[in-house]
Amino acid sequence: MNRWREHLPLLAALGVALVLPLLPFSEPTSKRLISVSGFVFIFVVLALGLNIVPGWTGLLDLGYVAFVAIGAYTVAILTRLPWMQFEGAWFLALLAAGAHAALWGTLRLGYAIFPAVGALTWGLLARQPWVHFPWDHAVWVALALANSAFWTWRLRWVFRTQLAGDYFAIVTFAFAQILLIFIQNCTPVTNAARGYSDFPAIRIGGHATGTGTLPPGTIVVLPDGKGSISAPDGGTLVFPRGGADWAPVPQVPLEVTADVKLWLRGLEWVNLPSGAAVIVPEAGYAYEPPGRAIEPDSKGFYYLLLAFVVVVFLAVERLHRSRLGRAWLAMKADEISAKANGISIPRHRMIAFAVSGFIGGLGGALQAWKIEIVTPGSYDFWVSVLILSCVVLGGMGSLRGVVIGTIALISLGEVLREGVELGPGLSSFFMNHARWLENIAWQPTGDHALLKVPDQARYLVFGAILVLVMIFRPQGLLPPRGARPPITPEEASRLRGVKTALFREESK
Amino acid sequence: MKPAPGYVPKLNFESLKGPNPILRLEGVARNFGGVAAVKPTDGVVLEGQITALIGPNGAGKTTLFNMISGLIPPSLGRVIYYPKSGPVCLSDLRTHEICGLGLARTFQNIRLFSDLPALDNVKVGFHARTSQGLWGALLGRRANRREEEEIEAAAFRCLEFVGLGARAHETAGSLSYGEQRLLEIARAMASGPRLLLLDEPAAGMNPREQVVLVALIRRIRDSGVSVFLIEHHMRLVMEISEHILVLDHGEKIAEGAPAEVRANPRVIEAYLGGESAAAAEAPAAPAAGPAPPQQTALERDLDAAFGDGEDA
Known part of the structure; x- marks a missing residue:
């Protein structure tokens, strides 16, 4: 079909991606390849989500990282909750992460109104001597919420004015920055700078053993008193029985009744003989559900990410061809004309922001699982820039362009991070003629040069690439196709044959 | 007089x-x-x-x-x-x-979606008369696919009505001035x-x-x-x-x-x-x-x- 011919390069890429983990590379190469591909997949998802807003509705989104952060934190917080410990909870958490980000996608344009009015109301009320009475805080909360809701509704035109042009870029940028400050400071919710580092892995299947995460400071005493293993930053206790009948929070110290395995982060599996005591410094540790954990660098995780790429791509491609996608493109091309053709601009923009936000949240959640740590440092402005660069490099608004551009830019970044050992010719060139780039673009390793760019300097490389693309191919590597091959007589007669009530030339 | x-x-x-x-x-x-x-x-x-x-x-x-x-x-x-x-x-x-x-209109200074094919320009015109939304597009149910097919056919017929049927797949911007005016009329007619x-x-x-x-x-x-x-x-x-x-x-x-x-x-x-x-x-x-x-x-x-x- 015509529509698949356009995506032929992507189908080829998918084929390569499917067999990549099965190829007979050496163990470390294969591991690195799987790990790097995982990052590429996550960024493909993110770029597909971002592309909707600048690529299709024509608004410059400079704060896409906000959705990534919202998705990651939602997953990190949700999966730790005691009632989220059932089979398939990870998927629910993933959807919740997307939905949460989508919600903020629609709200962020008016984000200032709600909290500002709420805080103002609270502040003014608390200063009045006559409003202090029992339960006064409840009244203040109710009034602050009601007032916020009222003014958000009254000032809903702000949503509309902030929806367009440069305002949009500024507001999205500001939202991401404010969110970052919130994350850095709201310790009870986000754990501030420490973030979350040991949230449960994705688990599939319920037949394996159940596990419980031990809090930091856990000491395991072996029965024969030979010694103890302490888990300074938490460990995972694996019990040999099925997880459906978990008892609630166990007693302290916990007696091990059968031989069990203990997995300590950074160590390896340790067999615990029956009779060992596990001393838990404080009660109340979360249980992980039964199931097989998918380690973030495993083939399973690789295919999971690939599946998400495919699903997101298909969804976005469907939207692109639908009435909604046409409305977006029309809005981008000519707003007035789109309005006159029956398209509600605010409504369709909101849908675009929601969809874009959802995919961003999804990508953020997957990324959190992949890197196994969620800290404010990984959600700064430059992530937005990186994703936007992927979209611009590939060709804004073109799906195949976005995918190819992202694969190119992110793998390049990963390669520069890991470093490439250069051959003798290039090595001598760098060593003799590019000394000034030492430790910026390359590092000496023995008699060879290692092409390796540190974190910050990598953006210089991306910037240079983008400048070159803008000069020589401003529409991106694979821009969206406008014209199609001329209509064939067969196609025309097929279209003439379709029965439809939408067009009648005769009198109505 | x-x-x-x-x-x-x-x-x-x-x-x-x-x-x-x-x-x-x-x-x-x-x-x-x-x-x-x-x-x-x-x-x-x-x-x-x-x-x-x-x-x-x-x-x-x-x-x-x-x-x-x-x-x-x-x-x-x-x-x-x-x-x-x-x-x-x-x-x-x-x-x-x-x-x-x-109530449809055309514009004095032509306002077409010039990067889109002529056919897609007319398809946009059907927006007000069709109802497929986000979920319809994502799930691709039979009714939605049917509607999409009808939109395409009707858009093509609109183009033939104004005499642009053969140029359905060219971008609107590449048409001549007079053809662009006709395309605007076709798009306006699409909204019924x-x-x-x-x-x-x-x-x-x-x-x-x-x-x-x-x-x-x-x-x-x-x-x-x-x-x-x-x-x-x-x-x-x-x-x-x-x-x-x-x-x-x-x-x-x-x-x-x-x-x-x-x-x-x-x-x-x-x-x-x-x-x-x-x-x-x-x-x-x-x-x-x-x-x-x-x-x-x-x-x-x-x-x-x-x-x-x-x-x-």
Whole structure:
């Protein structure tokens, strides 16, 4: 079909991606390849989500990282909750992460109104001597919420004015920055700078053993008193029985009744003989559900990410061809004309922001699982820039362009991070003629040069690439196709044959 | 036809028996800062007919169109539209809602989605009449696929209706000026209008294209769509319209059948200037003598097709 011919390069890429983990590379190469591909997949998802807003509705989104952060934190917080410990909870958490980000996608344009009015109301009320009475805080909360809701509704035109042009870029940028400050400071919710580092892995299947995460400071005493293993930053206790009948929070110290395995982060599996005591410094540790954990660098995780790429791509491609996608493109091309053709601009923009936000949240959640740590440092402005660069490099608004551009830019970044050992010719060139780039673009390793760019300097490389693309191919590597091959007589007669009530030339 | 001194226009009861209005302007006015672009104006557009809005440059014609289609709100007055479901005050509605009521328009400065293929431009026109939303698009259920297919077929037929069927897959921006105007009409027709507003549809068209356009507008009218058009080519206007409104300096100076309007001294004055009003008798007369020698054969054909009128 015509529509698949356009995506032929992507189908080829998918084929390569499917067999990549099965190829007979050496163990470390294969591991690195799987790990790097995982990052590429996550960024493909993110770029597909971002592309909707600048690529299709024509608004410059400079704060896409906000959705990534919202998705990651939602997953990190949700999966730790005691009632989220059932089979398939990870998927629910993933959807919740997307939905949460989508919600903020629609709200962020008016984000200032709600909290500002709420805080103002609270502040003014608390200063009045006559409003202090029992339960006064409840009244203040109710009034602050009601007032916020009222003014958000009254000032809903702000949503509309902030929806367009440069305002949009500024507001999205500001939202991401404010969110970052919130994350850095709201310790009870986000754990501030420490973030979350040991949230449960994705688990599939319920037949394996159940596990419980031990809090930091856990000491395991072996029965024969030979010694103890302490888990300074938490460990995972694996019990040999099925997880459906978990008892609630166990007693302290916990007696091990059968031989069990203990997995300590950074160590390896340790067999615990029956009779060992596990001393838990404080009660109340979360249980992980039964199931097989998918380690973030495993083939399973690789295919999971690939599946998400495919699903997101298909969804976005469907939207692109639908009435909604046409409305977006029309809005981008000519707003007035789109309005006159029956398209509600605010409504369709909101849908675009929601969809874009959802995919961003999804990508953020997957990324959190992949890197196994969620800290404010990984959600700064430059992530937005990186994703936007992927979209611009590939060709804004073109799906195949976005995918190819992202694969190119992110793998390049990963390669520069890991470093490439250069051959003798290039090595001598760098060593003799590019000394000034030492430790910026390359590092000496023995008699060879290692092409390796540190974190910050990598953006210089991306910037240079983008400048070159803008000069020589401003529409991106694979821009969206406008014209199609001329209509064939067969196609025309097929279209003439379709029965439809939408067009009648005769009198109505 | 110079009116007799002391001429008082009589009430024309005949017009009361005529067709129903589909659009009624009730004291519609618009100011831009201190400039009165349109002064309070009344008028009707008749159902099933071709109504023209004429006037010199800067008379406020496009402003009036923008107020009707909701792009700018009137400063005063209101626009009443009479769809089958009963009268609606358009001034209370947003632009996209007005389109949904069956009132479509084209633009003086062509506003196509120029990077999209012609077919997709017309597909966008079906937006108001179709309902597929986010979930429909994502899930791709049978009904949605069916609707999508119908949109494509109907869009193609719209293109064939205006004679652009063969160019369906070319981008709108690559079409010629006249073709772009036709494409705008096709897109407007896609929304299934009961009233079609055409803002200078013949501007920039060569005479041959104008002949095609006139036939097209008549076909649209014959298919039951009322047409309200702004036009500068007086010949074309006098030929096809059944009802004419004349604006000058934002003020309605005449309304009625073409013959009446052509004879109206204020119209002649507005078009030819005050001092030459006396000389305006000649062009108002039927058959203005032999065509000037520099006319091309095509223009003579046009004259034969449209009869002779003054050309502003």
